[in-house]
Amino acid sequence: MAMKIIIFVVATFVLFAGDVISKRYPPMPIEDCPERCYCRDVDCLKEKGELFCREVDFICFNANVADRLDVLPVNTTRLSIIGENMGHITLDMFSRFFELKKLNLSQNSIRSLKITKAMRFLDFLNLDNNRLCYFPLEEMVKLLPALKILKARHNNLTFLHDIQFPPRLVRLDLSNNHIESPVKGSFRRLKKLEFLNLANNSIREIHPVAFRHLKKLQILDLDRNQITQLLPGSFAHLPSISFLSLRHNRIEFIGQKAFRQIGVRWHGQHQIRLEHNRIKILRKESIDVLFSRRDIYSLYLAGNPIFCDCGMMLIRDTAGDMLRDADTTLCHSPSDLKGFYVGDLDFPGCVEEEEDNYEDDYYDDYY
Structure with missing residues (x-):
């Protein structure tokens, strides 16, 4: 009797696990996507018969979206803006994306960077291939509390003091x-x-x-x-x-x-x-x-x-x-x-x- 119960439990677990796995879906393209951008819903699964995606991913190349971020949904969680001439920027411009976790700003000719508003969920920031000479001195500690990965390769940084x-x-x-x-x-x-x-x-x-x-x-x-x-x-x-x-x-x-x-x-x-x-x-x-x-x-x-x-x-x-x-x-x-x-x-x-x-x-x- 005990053996039958064990077999039943194992079989039920396998079926349940297979059912959970079957509910996961590959990234789903987003139709309303700005020109020169690649947009998709990622980490998607089905719950109670409805498709639910946990992440919204936007990758834009030379798309001039930095001046019109309002075309992107506020629930964007991953954002890459590459190949624009940004110059002097503030990360506050991305604060409207209240769930933003990953931000890639590589190859944008960024010369200076400021931040005055907290980005509580941002855990990845890529600043590679820009023209930065310095980082904000104290602001990053208070306003980027979740940051785990920071990349700033190929810039003009000269000192780390303070x-x-x-x-x-x-x-x-x-x-x-x-x-x-x-x-x-x-x-x-x-x-x-x-x-x-x-x-x-x-x-x-x-x-x-x-x-x-x-x-x-x-x-x-x-x-x-x-x-x-x-x-x-x-x-x-x-x-x-x-x-x-x-x-x-x-x-x-x-x-x-x-x-x-x-x-x-x-x-x-x-x-x-x-x-x-x-x-x-x-x-x-x-x-x-x-x-x-x-x-x-x-x-x-x-x-x-x-x-x-x-x-x-x-x-x-x-x-x-x-x-x-x-x-x-x-x-x-x-x-x-x-x-x-x-x-x-x-x-x-x-x-x-x-x-x-x-x-x-x-x-x-x-x-």
């Missing part, structure tokens, strides 16, 4: 700008941030506490900047980091314990990318804090003018598989070893030092 980003941000992409330095406090409110892209900027130095408050940050991209050195503790307060990329910079010096406590909460694989810099001598004390977890770290050095000596060979041997590209990292000097691979170094006279207690250094002062 900017207060919305605290719920999970992804922030400011790549391909002219930012000179992520100063102390730039990201202090972003305790939920998981992804930060600052690649292709003009950053010359990393403030030792620039990233101090980013406890959930997993990916940090600093490729193609002008960074010359990594000061002690530069990345010491990134416990959740899994990918740190510093490729194509001008790094010559890595301070002692620059990577101290990096990724201590992340138990998956880690990558630290240092390829194509100006690192000539890699000192053991610069990376020894990584040795205690060498089985989950991947360190890349190819493209640096490495000076190959006993010290470099001993680092290679201590790092083991952690140094992922030893077989493709070329020696640049001394002259008699130029062109040799670090993975092929063999100095019979080198004596490996007694291994330190790296575990204590790695976790000290964190917990």
Whole structure:
């Protein structure tokens, strides 16, 4: 009897689930759509015999709708306006869309941006490929409380000082700008941030506490900047980091314990990318804090003018598989070893030092 009841319940669930799935519909085109716009109802399903769509999506290319937003329904939830010459705008113009969640304003030649009215549901804002020189300083925190993703690639941003980003941000992409330095406090409110892209900027130095408050940050991209050195503790307060990329910079010096406590909460694989810099001598004390977890770290050095000596060979041997590209990292000097691979170094006279207690250094002062 019990078995029959179970079979009946399972069968009923399958039928019910199939019925629910059958009620979902693909996006439905909206007939009354402005010229050069693509309009549709999305996330549609049938309830009690009637079709109901949760989202209204408008995508307009060179349609000149910015000056006549009244042609769009007020219940629009996703709006893309691309290819217009907006110049100086205020986000208040979109406040009439009381349910707006996603706003794409890329490629509009926007030079300045203001906001004075709250957009309570906006969680995605794309400002890529404009001409912005700055963000509103304090307004974003109060008036964009739900914002989770902010993209502002390929603009003219130069500084982050005094900017207060919305605290719920999970992804922030400011790549391909002219930012000179992520100063102390730039990201202090972003305790939920998981992804930060600052690649292709003009950053010359990393403030030792620039990233101090980013406890959930997993990916940090600093490729193609002008960074010359990594000061002690530069990345010491990134416990959740899994990918740190510093490729194509001008790094010559890595301070002692620059990577101290990096990724201590992340138990998956880690990558630290240092390829194509100006690192000539890699000192053991610069990376020894990584040795205690060498089985989950991947360190890349190819493209640096490495000076190959006993010290470099001993680092290679201590790092083991952690140094992922030893077989493709070329020696640049001394002259008699130029062109040799670090993975092929063999100095019979080198004596490996007694291994330190790296575990204590790695976790000290964190917990």
